[in-house]
Amino acid sequence: MGVVRKTKSVVTVLNLFEESDYSLSAVRLVELLNKKMNKTTVYRIVERLKDEGILHSFAGKDGLTWYAKCKGCTSSNHVDSHPHFQCRECGKSECLSIDVQVPAISNHKVDSAELLLMGHCADCL
Amino acid sequence: MGVVRKTKSVVTVLNLFEESDYSLSAVRLVELLNKKMNKTTVYRIVERLKDEGILHSFAGKDGLTWYAKCKGCTSSNHVDSHPHFQCRECGKSECLSIDVQVPAISNHKVDSAELLLMGHCADCL
DNA sequence: AATTTAATGCAACTAAGTTGCATAAGCAAA
DNA sequence: TTTGCTTATGCAACTTAGTTGCATTAAATT
Known part of the structure; x- marks a missing residue:
């Protein structure tokens, strides 16, 4: 399990999650970042951030993988009861507290x- | 929305769900039935049975679609609070009551x- | 048995996510 | 600030779940 380096790409992804109140699907992330980095990179970054406890993931109703900021999670101690809301209309997903x-x-x-x-x-x- | 015919394939799929206490993923169904029918047919049957309220579906942690028998559901009236359990080890999924x-x-x-x-x-x- | 309509098989496709490998960029120590 | 080690990235090719179009087959209804 490697150390997460604060590369330009990692910072870009983190900023996206800072700006947004919502969760983001991997597909949406790839779409938003397609000018700035490779699709493979997006998938790898988001997995790394998950390992670090910075993001968590869940499967939406559609089967897509969604990512969101963890509140109060670390890599060692994971708060696992994460309720989420997904809109049938626009598909957007939110974290609930x-x-x-x-x-x-x-x-x-x-x-x-x-x-x-x-x-x-x-x-x- | 067409009438569901009791074809040989439909009966075969229904029997599988009769035999099993567990839910079955679409992938597993295709695997189990690959000698008896086409993959497309499996996906279509299972969707039809869902429309009829005989099966319901949910996304597993892995993002795969799982199907299970509905208890007390009809096409018009759906009981939507379906808790499920999925094993991290073997991946199997169960319906909880x-x-x-x-x-x-x-x-x-x-x-x-x-x-x-x-x-x-x-x-x- | 004839006719209608739904169901199936097949092949080709789409889309999400992954892998291998060569190159680039962080980071730590000198 | 340069050296050297290790992680991160890009790219292309791949895997796999699920879908679509179309011609053929098989239920159901009369």
Whole structure:
């Protein structure tokens, strides 16, 4: 597990997440950054930032991978109950700061939960 | 929206879901049925059964689409709070019969929720 | 049995994400 | 500030999930 270097590309990606309140899909990131860096680079950066606990990812309803800033996560200690909201209309996804209590299941070890809410966002109502 | 015919292929797919307690990913279905029918057919059947309210689908952590039998769903009335469990070890996914209360969010219209629990299943513990 | 309409197979395609490898750029120590 | 090591990037080619168009086949209905 390598050290993350603060390259121009890494800074560019981080800035995008600073600017945005929303989560971003890998596809959207590639689209936004296609003038500035290679698609492979985008995928690799975002995976690296995930390993570092700076971003977290989740699968949207469409199966696409979405990334968002972690609030209060480090690489060693991950807060895993991340509720997300995705708009059926525009597809945009947001991080919610609601706490989700993870139900226990017999004979299973549950170590994280992903709650994805679907509906219509403020813009699309 | 056409009528669903009880073709040999449809019956075969339904039997698979009868036999299994677990959900099945589209990929796994294609794999299991590759001797009996075409990959395209699998995808189309499973979509049709979803429209009919016989199956429901959700995105696993890996982004793959999973299908499972609906309990108490019809095409007109869908019970949308479906918690699922996916094993990090073997990847298998199960339907849970726990009720999930969907949190409300201001300025948003939430119409369904997907709760995906991750961890280790009975077999992999 | 004839007819209609939905279902299937096939091949070609799209799109997300990955891999290997050569080159470039960070970073630390001298 | 240069040297040298290691990580990061670009590029092209690849893999894999899922889709589409179209000709053919098989349900269902009469």
